[in-house]
Amino acid sequence: MVEVSTATLDLELLRSFQAAARLGSLAAAAEQRHRTVSAISMQIKRLESLLDARLLERGPRGVVPTATGEALLQEVRELLRMHDGIVARYAGRGLRGKVRFGLPEDYARELLGDVLPEFTARHPEVLLQAVTATSGELARQLERARLDLAVVLDRPIALPGGEPLWRTRPVWAAPRIANLTERDSLPLALHEVDCPYRALATEALERLGRPWHAVFTSTSIHAIERAVETGLAISVLDRERLTPAMRELGEAEGLPVLGRCEAQLHFARTIEPASRPAAQALAELLRERLRGRGPWRGAGAG
Structure with missing residues (x-):
């Protein structure tokens, strides 16, 4: 037996x-x-x-x-x-209402794999509507009350009243197999306007007087990463996004130092009263999971 x-x-x-x-x-x-x-x-x-x-x-x-x-x-x-x-x-403590949440596309994979599924499990009666966009577009949607809350980087539009969550670590990301810094004009893979990292890259290069051109532009972070991996371009990515096919560049390769961005939690000026408790519950979960470390595993994402 x-x-x-x-x-x-x-x-x-x-x-x-x-x-x-x-x-x-x-x-x-x-x-x-x-x-x-x-x-x-x-x-x-x-x-x-x-x-x-x-x-x-x-x-x-x-x-x-x-x-x-x-x-x-x-x-x-x-x-x-x-x-x-x-x-x-079944315990009679479920929240209801609708929450419209915005987040930068660069962090969607991490948040969709962890935080948002946990929220919907805790509060199955809440209608969650999550959208991704550049931080500039998310800021505009908040101001127009098209979102209830959003995680927004503090560039290129610095919204007042944001609650700090974590500091990003942007780096110059280059293909491991190609040297693109020797070219007269630096080929870049960039998001479209309103992207914080696009602003960091172009402003730093222009301060240095270094010519550049956008060889590849996309709204998709995965397409940007692929353009770097295949040797088409250099880009600015969060350090945690570097893959084995990439290498980090810096002053030794003639590239300027990049500033940092701060990811902040913002609420819309007005939220439907019936949805306010649910929006607060999502905000509390975001604080719990992201404050000080960001969406990456470990505390080093700072």
Whole structure:
């Protein structure tokens, strides 16, 4: 007769594991979970013992999931999403209303993979409408009350009253296999107008007196990245977006120092009263997940 395991998984252990794996730091997970670092560490060890598997690799720069941990993380995310959705539907505490949320396209992949699905699981009765655009366009949509809240970089339009979330780290991104800096006119891959990184790149080059031209223009961050990887152009990307096919350039290659941008949370001047609690709930989740570190795993995204 085959013995059937009666082990059960404690949701609190799973939440602590998810936080540590996503943030890349036991200290950051402890802060988010309102526990001590030692308590988070003990919870992870209990979960590893229960599953008889090593889930996180610990090092001087934080923690990263093992292959088993990565697989578990995907299942944990779905399990907690389903659990929180059930609680929200049947415990009588679900929010309602409609929330129109804007975010820069460069960060959509990270937010769509984590924060927004968690919000919809917690509040299934809320109608969430998320759109991506350049920060300049998002600023205009906020001013016209077409959005309820948005994450907006503070360039090229500096909206007043924004709540700081994180500082971006723009860098010159070049193809690893080609040297494009020796050309008389620097070939750039850029977003269209109203993009903060386009403004950073062109303003820095013009201050230096360095000729440039846009060899490729697109609204898609993935198309911009591909243009760099294939050797067509140089661009300005968040450092976290660099791929193995790219390399970072700087003053040693004759390129000017780039400034930083700040990602800020902004509310529309007016929000429908019925939707205001839901908008506040999304804002609180964004603060919890993004403040000080941005959408990237680990605290180094600053």
